[in-house]
Amino acid sequence: MNAPVLSPVARTEVSHAEMANAIRFLAIDAVEKAKSGHPGMPMGMADVATVLFSRFLKFDAADPAWPDRDRFVLSAGHGSMLLYALLHLTGYQGVTSDELRAFRQWGSKTPGHPEFGHTPGVETTTGPLGQGIATAVGMALAERLLNARFGDDFVDHFIYVIAGDGCLMEGLSHEAISLAGHLRLNRLIVLFDDNQISIDGATSLSCSDDQVARFKASGWSACRIDGHDPEAISAAIEQARKSERPSLIACRTVIGFGAPNRQGSEKAHGAPLGADEIAKTRAALDWPYQPFAIPESVLAQWRGIGARGQSARRAWIERTRRLNSAGRSPFHDALNRKLPCGYADALAQIRDRFATERPNIATRQASQLVIDAIAEALPNLLGGSADLTHSNLTRAKTHQPVKPDFRGGSYIHYGVREHAMAAAMNGIALHGGFIPYGGTFLTFADYSRPAIRLAALMRIRVIHVMTHDSIGLGEDGPTHQPVEHLASLRAIPNLLVFRPGDAVETAEAWDCALRAQASPSVLCLSRQALPAFRESIGSANLVASGAYVVIEPEGGRDVTLIATGSEVSIALKAAKLLTKDGFRAAVVSAPCFDLFRQQSREYQAAVLGSVPRVGVEAAIEGDWARWLGDAGEFVGMTGFGASAPAEVLYREFGITAEAVATAALHSLARSRMAKAYA
Numbered sequence: 001m002n003a004p005v006l007s008p009v010a011r012t013e014v015s016h017a018e019m020a021n022a023i024r025f026l027a028i029d030a031v032e033k034a035k036s037g038h039p040g041m042p043m044g045m046a047d048v049a050t051v052l053f054s055r056f057l058k059f060d061a062a063d064p065a066w067p068d069r070d071r072f073v074l075s076a077g078h079g080s081m082l083l084y085a086l087l088h089l090t091g092y093q094g095v096t097s098d099e100l101r102a103f104r105q106w107g108s109k110t111p112g113h114p115e116f117g118h119t120p121g122v123e124t125t126t127g128p129l130g131q132g133i134a135t136a137v138g139m140a141l142a143e144r145l146l147n148a149r150f151g152d153d154f155v156d157h158f159i160y161v162i163a164g165d166g167c168l169m170e171g172l173s174h175e176a177i178s179l180a181g182h183l184r185l186n187r188l189i190v191l192f193d194d195n196q197i198s199i200d201g202a203t204s205l206s207c208s209d210d211q212v213a214r215f216k217a218s219g220w221s222a223c224r225i226d227g228h229d230p231e232a233i234s235a236a237i238e239q240a241r242k243s244e245r246p247s248l249i250a251c252r253t254v255i256g257f258g259a260p261n262r263q264g265s266e267k268a269h270g271a272p273l274g275a276d277e278i279a280k281t282r283a284a285l286d287w288p289y290q291p292f293a294i295p296e297s298v299l300a301q302w303r304g305i306g307a308r309g310q311s312a313r314r315a316w317i318e319r320t321r322r323l324n325s326a327g328r329s330p331f332h333d334a335l336n337r338k339l340p341c342g343y344a345d346a347l348a349q350i351r352d353r354f355a356t357e358r359p360n361i362a363t364r365q366a367s368q369l370v371i372d373a374i375a376e377a378l379p380n381l382l383g384g385s386a387d388l389t390h391s392n393l394t395r396a397k398t399h400q401p402v403k404p405d406f407r408g409g410s411y412i413h414y415g416v417r418e419h420a421m422a423a424a425m426n427g428i429a430l431h432g433g434f435i436p437y438g439g440t441f442l443t444f445a446d447y448s449r450p451a452i453r454l455a456a457l458m459r460i461r462v463i464h465v466m467t468h469d470s471i472g473l474g475e476d477g478p479t480h481q482p483v484e485h486l487a488s489l490r491a492i493p494n495l496l497v498f499r500p501g502d503a504v505e506t507a508e509a510w511d512c513a514l515r516a517q518a519s520p521s522v523l524c525l526s527r528q529a530l531p532a533f534r535e536s537i538g539s540a541n542l543v544a545s546g547a548y549v550v551i552e553p554e555g556g557r558d559v560t561l562i563a564t565g566s567e568v569s570i571a572l573k574a575a576k577l578l579t580k581d582g583f584r585a586a587v588v589s590a591p592c593f594d595l596f597r598q599q600s601r602e603y604q605a606a607v608l609g610s611v612p613r614v615g616v617e618a619a620i621e622g623d624w625a626r627w628l629g630d631a632g633e634f635v636g637m638t639g640f641g642a643s644a645p646a647e648v649l650y651r652e653f654g655i656t657a658e659a660v661a662t663a664a665l666h667s668l669a670r671s672r673m674a675k676a677y678a
C-alpha cells in the first residue's frame, strides 16, 4: 500500500478548536439564516471532521473529481451544513460564503440535504438515512476491485463515512455492514456520531444495541473514543487505516456541542438555535465574530488543507500520463464512462444472431446470452445477484466471483441483501471504473426501491436485472408475482423501465441501459419462454424509441393493440383473430414507456394511430390510460395473482388473445357509438 503523499500544512497559531469552531459557527449561522436545518450534528462532529480533513483525507479542492481522491460520505445527510462548511473552508469552487448564506434556498449550491451532481465535492446524495453508509460499501468495493486490476500507483484511497444513530438503526445498515465485513473492505472507515440522540429524544427510547459489538460480530474492527479529543480521533483513524477489515470508530460526541441550553438534547437536532442561544454559544466557545465571518488565519489554514493534496494529485496525473503514452490504456478505458469500441460489435453480433435464429427462449435467458456476448468487450461490467444467480441468469461464463481474498473477479454474490445490493451498485457507479448490474426478482424491487430512487435522482448508470416479471412465473404464487411493480417503478422520474418481449428486444434493452449515462434502468425479464416476433432487423435499435409498430395491416387500421414483454405475442395472436373477423389490427410493442414519452408527438401519434386502442400487460393498469385514450380498453391484472401453472393463470385472469380481441371489438363499438352520437 502506498502511503498517500500529502504536503504538510504550515504550522500556524491556529488551534484545533478554532478550526472546528469555524465549522460549528458556519452551520449555526446558515441554519439560523435559513430558519431551518440541523445544527446539532455539525456542532457535535466538527472535531472529528477537522481531524479527518486536516490530517488524513487525500483530496484537492481544486479538482473534486480526481479519481484517486479519498471519498468522504456524509451518511447523516441532515447534517449537510457540516459538509458545506468543509467544502467552503477548504476552497471548493462555487461553494462560496454567499452560497452558505443561501442555505436551503432556491437555486443555491447548498440544498437541504447533499445532492450529488449539484454541489462540487458531494460524493453521493444522502438524507434518506442508511443510504450513505450502504453506498460507501459499494465505493469501497469498487476501490479494491480497481486496485486489484491496476495497482497501488493508480488506485489507492480510502472511503470515510460519517453516520449517525439513525443510519445505524436502519435495516439497510445491517445488510451493508454484513456485506462489507464479509468482503473485508478494509478501505472503508465509518466515523459513527455516537451522540445517543435522535429526533424523538435519547436513543435509549428505541434502541439498546451495542454498536461496537454489532460491527465486530459482522467482521469489522471497531472501537469507541471521545469524539471531542483530537488526539484520540487521530489515533483511531491511524489505526483503522492499518486494519485488514472495515473499521467503525464510535465517536462519543455531544450533539449541539457548545450551545449551553441545547447541547446533549434533541432540541439541538433539527431547529435553529435562535439569537439568544447563538450569542451564548459564541461566548461559550469564544467565537466573537459576526455571522459567517471566519478569521483570516483560520480560513488560510483551512485553504491550505484544501490544497494539500495538490502534489499527490499531480504525481498521480504524471503516472497515469506515462501509462497513456503507449496508446489508450485499459485503466483509462475503465474510467471513461463511454463504452469501448469493441462493445458495439459484440452487441450487434448477438442481436443479429437472435434475429437469424429466432430463439424461443425466456427474456432472462436472452439476457444471459447478451451478458455472455458483451462481457469480454466490456471488462468493466461488474455483475451480481442477490442470491438468485441461477434464476436471474446474471453471471457471464467468464465472470469470476469476487471473494474476500480474490478481488480480481467481476461478479458479486451480494447475498440475500437486495437493498444493500442496490445501494452498493450506486456506490460502484459513483466511484467510477465499473458499470454495475445486479439481479433479483421483480417483485423484490420493493426491497431495493429507496436506492433505485436515489440512483434516478443522482442520474447514474446502474442496471437492475429483474426477472420473473409477472404471473407468468407461475407456481411460486402471488407473493412472487409482481402486479403493481411496473406501474410503481414507471412512476420514478428518470428511471428507465424496460420490458422486452423477445430476444432481439432484450439485446436492444441492454444496449439502451448501457448507453444511458444519466439514468438507471430496470430490465424486467420473463421466467417463461417467449416466441420471437421481430421478423427483420435493420441497424436501428427499436427499443430505443420506447414503442414501435410490429405489424401494420394493409389498407389502414381499425384498432391498435399495444403490449409489452410476454404479452406482445398475445397481442399478435389477437390481431390474427381480428383479421379473421374482418378487422385490421396494428400491433405495437412498447418495451419502455419512459423512452416513448420522450419521442416527438408526431412519432407517438404515428405509432398509436388515431383508432381505438387496447393495451395488454400482465400487471395492473397504472398509467396505461395515457396511451389508450378515452375509447381504450386495458387487458391485465386487477389484483394479486395466484399459485398455478402460468398458462392456467393467464386463462383464469383473462389475459388471452380472445380477451384482447373481444376488448378490441368493445372499444371499436364504443368509438363508433360515440361518433354516431357526436
Ligand SMILES: Cc1ncc(C[n+]2csc(CCOP(=O)(O)OP(=O)(O)O)c2C)c(N)n1
Residues within 6 Å of the ligand: 038, 040, 041, 076, 078, 079, 127, 128, 129, 130, 163, 164, 165, 166, 167, 193, 195, 197, 198, 199, 255, 269
Ligand atoms: C429513512 C429516513 N427516515 C427518517 C428520516 C428523518 N430523520 C432525519 S434525521 C433523523 C434522526 C437521526 O438521528 P441521528 O442519526 O442520531 O442524528 P442526530 O440526531 O445525531 O443529528 C430522522 C428520523 C430520514 N431522513 N430518513
